Amino acid sequence: MLQSRTLLGKAIIQIRSYSQAAAVVQAQAEAAEPQLLSNLEGFPRPDPKYDETILAIPRAISGTNTSIKERRAGRVPSIIFEQEDGQHGGNKRLISVRANQIRKLVNHLGRSFFLSRLFQIEVRSNFDSEADILEKVRVLPRQIHLHAGTDAPLNVTFIRAPSNALLKVEVPLLFRGEDVSPGLRKGSYLNTIKRTVKFLCPADIIPPYIDVDLSELDVGQKLVMGDLKVHPALKLIQSKDEPVCKIMGSRVSDQKKSK
The missing domain is CATH 2.40.240.10 (Ribosomal Protein L25; Chain P)
Structure with missing residues (x-):
């Protein structure tokens, strides 16, 4: 019984914290310039x-x-x-x-x-x-x-999803630039760690996806969530230091074939 009450108390605290975070983002969005709550050039839009x-x-x-x-x-x-x-x-x-x-x-x-x-x-x-x-x-x-x-x-x-809503969305990632990535051109491979990323989004500007640019990544380099370029009104819910992808060295099977 005591354990159940403890878990319930933790759940209530988590819900309150999340609600407070949503309220902060809402206040920031309302105080922002109007154009920040509309689609901006350079960011993906729904087809x-x-x-x-x-x-x-x-x-x-x-x-x-x-x-x-x-x-x-x-x-x-x-x-x-x-x-x-x-x-x-x-x-x-x-x-x-x-x-x-x-x-x-x-x-x-x-x-x-x-x-x-x-x-x-x-x-x-x-x-x-x-x-x-x-x-x-x-x-x-x-x-x-x-x-x-x-x-x-x-x-x-x-x-x-009315215009004033803030919604938690798992936004899919779209990887681009594999054909020119220095690391991939050397024969390395892409280790995809995340396929989606969680954001708190104003309803009117939910992105259909987020572009992940691999064009400058070399062997051993990685991208983290903080590197993703998104609309400034979006709030990252996960840690900005969580890895998204990494260019890894040649696969073991490939190394054996080359010997």
Whole structure:
């Protein structure tokens, strides 16, 4: 019992600390120049090619049996949460979305890129009723579970993303410059340590990805999170000293082949 109370106390402290950090970033963002809360030149922007409204219908109840029925009908049981501290949500709305639409988006974008992109959701009384729209809301996908064997979407969690929201986002990394990297041109290889990095982002400027420039890296050199070039309004949640990638020497197998 004492251990449970201790763990609960630590969890409350962590939530309070995170909420305080989010409040600080919010205050800094509100005090910043207006252009800092808009997309700036030189930073990645979402590709309009994948702008798409996700259609949804209300779902009255949750549970395993309901989820099974929804999937058999070609729908994915989903939830829309209000955002509270950028990560945890409240005031949930139960919905179902079309499985083929979610699968198409995940296949085209990739799972990590799907989870770092804003979408409009249109909740209708039924999918074919364009005139009976119950709600339109901008959201960020928070989680998606895929079937291990088929990659079929099993459920999706969305979080509301109004302009004043600060959201915790796992932003994917896009590595560039491998063809001109001095270390890689010498026959070394890239050790990729991180595929995504956590940022607290104003909703209007969530980056679809972050460019990682390898063009000047030589053997033994590395990039850490603090080296990443991102929009100034983004707040790095992880340590800036955590490594992202490193140019390693020749693989052991390659060294044996050369003898």
